[in-house]
Amino acid sequence: MIFDEFDPKEDKIFRLIDNEGQVLNASLMPDLDDEIIVKAYKEMLFARVADEMAVSYQRQGRMYTYPPNMGQEAIAVAAGLVIRHEDWLVPVFRELGTWLAKGVSLKEIFLYYMGNEAGSNFKNAHHVLPFSIPIASQVQHAVGIGYSIKLKKIDEVAFTFVGDGGTSEGDFSEALNFAGVWQVPVVFTIQNNQYAISVPVRSQTKSINLAIKSYAFGIPGIKVDGNDFFAMFLAYKEALEYARAGNGSVLIEALTYRKGSHTTSDDPTKYRDKGEETEWAKADPIIRLKKYMDHKGIWKEDETALIEQYRTEVDKQFEEAEHFTPYQLEDVFQHTYVDMPDDLRRQKLEYEQFLTWKENRK
Known part of the structure; x- marks a missing residue:
């Protein structure tokens, strides 16, 4: 397992392509068809377009507070490609690509952020819990589901997410403790996007990284470049296999960067500087994957036309949400x-x- 090779105690980070899309370790690259890679890129691009438009709708006063996903698309899309129909998704609110992969519609997402309870009724999504706003409460729910899976001896795995700030909550430690003791099939992901609203990671913990917290609870952990689609895909693939085999839980720290605000009610200019944002922009997950495809010659489509097509689809689903049955x-x-x-x-x-x-x- 890559979990053995990339030891968080040594602060190793698992990465497969650099910022220019060049392969760093060919022996570990996942065996993915060109069609799957293109599919992943399209899903990341769609999530980016939908996210940008969601912020615009909110600024127009047509939707309430919204938490942007921009910059974290590789994590959610990689998880969406690995998670199976029968697996559980226990989300926070920044996993747009995974929700869509599990069958949640943009219309339902928009309804939720319009304050309509129907937005939590995922009609075509199997085993997806509603978005969780209380910080880190969802990871305990995932462990409960994992315990049920183990008790019933069924082939399912729970995937759950938490932010770097959520690792300071008691719920996080309690969930991982029970997950380790019970050896339940749960894949934990810490989306380390550098800031819990305005608090930077350096003020959040004195640990060398966040993946090392797995040692306290007796489960494998790994620090992954969260802006590297291939690294995230392989980490999730191995995590799923490990959990399905009855070995218990794993913890993935996905190192990434929130390019936008924490939510649309937040002003990141109050606590971030332009130099930091510029440096992280070089590692943008969509740009990196596009550069990889360009090197390999596997991208053939007109991206401008594709983006316009996506914008039309997003607008359509938003208008359907806007004209939904009035809330009773x-x-x-x-x-x-x-x-x-x-x-x-x-x-x-x-x-x-x-x-x-x-x-x-x-």
Whole structure:
């Protein structure tokens, strides 16, 4: 396993192509057909276009707060190519490429960020949990699912994600501790994009890296170049095989960079400098994969036309979300409890009175 060769105690990083798309270690390159590589690039490009347009919709006041995925596409798309139909996706909110691969629609994603509960009802996605906003709570859910998988002795694996800031939460340590003790089939990914909102990793931990945290819990860990599609693909492939074989969990630290804001309510210029952003721009995952394909002569398409096609599709799904059935007031109150408690009944009545007053003022 590459997990043995790239020891986080030595702060080794697993990388297969450099920033110019040149292969660094041919012996470890995954055996992928040109068609799969092109497919991966298209999925990364689509995610980038959808993400940029989502930020634009939010700035136009047509959608609420949105967390950009820009710069982290290689991680999500690589996971999306490895994760199987029967596997579980337990996400945070920056895995757009994986959601799409599992069958979540952009329309549902847009509905979610419009505040519509229907955006969490993934009609064509199998084994996908809703987005998790409380920091690191989802990793415990993934371990619970993993325990169920092991108990039932079925061929499934849970994939879950957390940010670098989430590693400071108690939920993270508790989840990995139980995962190690129970040897459950869970693939943990830390998307280390350098900042937990405004707090840099250097202020988050004194550990040499984040992958080394796996040692405390008795599971394999590896630090991977998260902007290298091939490295991420192979790391996920080996992690899946390891978990399926009944060996337990693995921890992947995907070293990447959040090119945009933490969310659209954040201003990264307050805590980042241009020099840092310029340096990380050289490692952009989409540019790197494109350079690799250019070296190999496997990219034949008109990218400008492709981007326009993607923009049309994104606009179509956003407009469908915008014109979705109006959100019913009852849905705000009735889905938490089987029998609505008195305090929620009072809140519902108060809000109905407010809406009546508001309507009478017109």
